[in-house]
Every structure is written in C-alpha cells, then in structure tokens.
Amino acid sequence: MDVLVIGSGGREHALAWKLRQSPQVGRLFVGPGNAGTAKTATNVALDAGDHQAVIDFCKAEKIGLVVIGPEVPLVAGLADDLRDASILVFGPSKAAAQLEGSKAFTKALCDEMNIPTAAYGRFADLGAALAYLETHPAPIVIKADGLAAGKGVTVAMTDNEAEEAVRACFDGEFGAAGAEVVIEEFLTGEEASLFAISDGKSYRLLATAQDHKRAHDGDVGPNTGGMGAYSPAPVMTDELLAQAEREIIAPTVAGMAARGTPFQGVLYAGLMLTDKGPKLIEYNARFGDPETQVLMPRLKSNLMDLLLGSAKGDLGNAELEWHPEVALTVVMASNGYPGSYKKGTPISGLHQDFGPDVTIFHAGTSSDNGQVLATGGRVLNVTAMGSSVSDAQRRAYAAIDRIDWPGGFCRRDIGYRAINREQG
Ligand code: AMP
Ligand code: GLY
Numbered sequence: 001m002d003v004l005v006i007g008s009g010g011r012e013h014a015l016a017w018k019l020r021q022s023p024q025v026g027r028l029f030v031g032p033g034n035a036g037t038a039k040t041a042t043n044v045a046l047d048a049g050d051h052q053a054v055i056d057f058c059k060a061e062k063i064g065l066v067v068i069g070p071e072v073p074l075v076a077g078l079a080d081d082l083r084d085a086s087i088l089v090f091g092p093s094k095a096a097a098q099l100e101g102s103k104a105f106t107k108a109l110c111d112e113m114n115i116p117t118a119a120y121g122r123f124a125d126l127g128a129a130l131a132y133l134e135t136h137p138a139p140i141v142i143k144a145d146g147l148a149a150g151k152g153v154t155v156a157m158t159d160n161e162a163e164e165a166v167r168a169c170f171d172g173e174f175g176a177a178g179a180e181v182v183i184e185e186f187l188t189g190e191e192a193s194l195f196a197i198s199d200g201k202s203y204r205l206l207a208t209a210q211d212h213k214r215a216h217d218g219d220v221g222p223n224t225g226g227m228g229a230y231s232p233a234p235v236m237t238d239e240l241l242a243q244a245e246r247e248i249i250a251p252t253v254a255g256m257a258a259r260g261t262p263f264q265g266v267l268y269a270g271l272m273l274t275d276k277g278p279k280l281i282e283y284n285a286r287f288g289d290p291e292t293q294v295l296m297p298r299l300k301s302n303l304m305d306l307l308l309g310s311a312k313g314d315l316g317n318a319e320l321e322w323h324p325e326v327a328l329t330v331v332m333a334s335n336g337y338p339g340s341y342k343k344g345t346p347i348s349g350l351h352q353d354f355g356p357d358v359t360i361f362h363a364g365t366s367s368d369n370g371q372v373l374a375t376g377g378r379v380l381n382v383t384a385m386g387s388s389v390s391d392a393q394r395r396a397y398a399a400i401d402r403i404d405w406p407g408g409f410c411r412r413d414i415g416y417r418a419i420n421r422e423q424g
Pocket of ligand 2: 211225226284287288289290291
C-alpha cells in the first residue's frame, strides 16, 4: 500500500523511518518533507492547507493511507475532507481534534467525564475574566482557548502578570485563538506525557515520555516546541500509569464516542503528577514532536498495522511490543531559536557512520546539491538508544560532538531529571 505522510518535522521523519520498516508499505511520500525524509521517502511539494491539492495527489498516486502529522491540518478538517473523498486517513476528524483545538472543549469533557484536571473558569469577555482574577490570586495560569503554536499559555506568578496575559488575549495577541480565555488553577508536580492510539472505540497505551520545553539548560529561557525528550519516563510508575489510564485516557475515549465524535488517532496527554495523582494539563490530538523521535525507535511492533487499525476504526487485537532500551533525543536548533534566526546555515558531518544505536531525524533542513542547510528553528534530532537514560544521553552527545554546525546549538542536559533519579 502506498502511503503519504503530511508534515515536514522530526516527527514526520521518525514516522516515515518507522513506516519504511513495515513490509506492507509500498511507495512512501512525505509532503512537504525535509532533507532527511528525502532519503527515506519521496518528498512532494504539498501544502496541507490546500485540501483539494492533497486529495488530487492521493487520487493521482492511488495513495492507500494518509498519515497527518501536525495539529493545524487536523483542526482545519483535512482528515474529514480526505474521508469524504474516500481516502483512508490516520488522524482525528475536525470535531475530535477539538481536544487540542479548544482548551474550553477539553475542560468541558473533563467536567462531563470526571477527568482530573485543574479547576478553571472560561471567559469570552475581559470584564468577567478580570473579575475572576480578583478572587483567584496568582500563581494562576492563563490560556488562550485556541491553537497558538504553543505560545498561548502564561503561567503567571504575580497578579500583574495574570492581568496582562488576560488583556493580551482579548487584545488579539493570539488572533482568533484568544477570543476565549481559560483561567486555571496552578498545579505543582513533575510533568510527563502519555501517548495512546485509539480507533474511536478502544485504545492501546503507547508509551510515556518527558519533553524539555525551555530553550536552555536547567529549564530556563523561553518556551519552545521542545528541545529534547526521552522515553520511557521513569517518573510514571506502573501505579501512576494505571491511574492515568483509568481516570484520564479511558474516559476520554468513551466520552468522545458517547458524544458522537469518536477520536481516531493519537491521544497525547500532557500530565501533571500532583500529590493527588495525575491531572490532565492538556491534550494534543497527534504524535508529539520531539517525543515521536524517541517512541519510534523503541517500538518493535509494525507501525503500519496500528495506524491502519486506527484509521479503519478497528485496532482488533493489536498488541504492542517495545524494545527494552531507553531512547533519548536531543534537538539541535538554529542559533537564536525560538526568537529570530538565520536561515540557510550549512551543516556538515551528517554522513558519518554513527553506529546502530544512533539515528538522526531531520526537521528544518533542505539539501542544496548534497549540502544540508538549516532552514528552520528546530533542525535536527539526534536520537540514541541505551541501557539507561545516562547511557543514551552519553551516546547522543557523542554523536552531536561529531556534527559540525556553527549556526546551531542544543541543550546539554536533556534527561537530567531521569538521570538524577538513576543516580539516586
Ligand atoms: P500547555 O500548552 O497547555 O501544555 O501548557 C504549556 C506549559 O504550561 C505546560 O507544559 C506546563 O508546564 C504549564 N502549565 C499549563 N497548565 C498549567 C497548570 N494548570 N499549572 C501549572 N503549569 C501549567
Ligand atoms: N513536544 C510538544 C508537542 O509536540 O506539542
């Protein structure tokens, strides 16, 4: 079966890399892809915002399955338009992608299904939001309702900051995404991510991971799309995992089905492990980036079987198998990211043999006559497998030290929480 993966990041490179290992995958396309996916698959210049162009390509090439990577096309309803054109697609409908597309939607589902989450209020006007802040002092969290590329959340440590964040939303800083605002209780604990794949009725847990959102070592600096990750997250004990499954994942799948908007795709739960147990911080309706770059190397099972099961609405009795090793990925980003950065800086040293435990997934790269150039903020994901987080970390940084890219930087402490745990 011929497959098209939509997207151009490290997540899509990792998905394509894993799909390439599935015997039932014939031709593999990535649209638009990057210099890494060009080695694993065939890149096609597709704009995911142009649904008709995607449909036309799929019809012309007789694509058997479309795998949608990023959230924007999901929330825009690309999966619905493909299904309407009788094309099989992995990824939730527009209605189900509201789990990521609207914080207020997810909060309402949590109320309905008794899913543990932060207490909150939702507001469509400034006056009411400011009045709520009067009775709910900082620390408090202000969230633009809609998709804001990870920038719509302010953890306000002072009342002033909270008020400014609320005003910024209603002043249109996040465009339509800020027309509604969710104000929520500040939760404390360690964060972890839990991934599950659903066919709309049933689900399978995939794995846990931990991301590193801040740009610099020690979790300081501006928020980014994610600077590195590892899987599994040892902070998620078997007990916490069972609790999160029972109290969060299972009622979400059941609640979405009961509403008539079954969720078919990957549920990515951002959790806060509070002293009262796991609480849902947010849902994403897709695979994580860079978490996919650690999930795919750990996955032993055939990815295509899982994606097809979800897409067709029947995961059947698919059982998941995982390699016992830990995977850790370090993101290399352009100097200046997440602020402004120079485009087109050359990267050398990628053609070496890094050994069987290291895989480099590309994100913002292009190739100019064989020379790899950095074209985006997040550029490379250097992933290593190891017997422990420390071991995987050592291997990842050893590989990074052999890559020559003066235009880029990375964090040097990815995995530190788990390593502190390993070292007791
Ligand atoms: P989100 O985009 O919803 O994942 O939020 C971005 C980040 O803000 C999360 O990863 C948390 O670090 C933080 N955050 C969000 N909601 C809360 C909350 N209720 N309490 C504490 N931190 C939060
Ligand atoms: N790693 C964060 C995200 O995928 O949203």
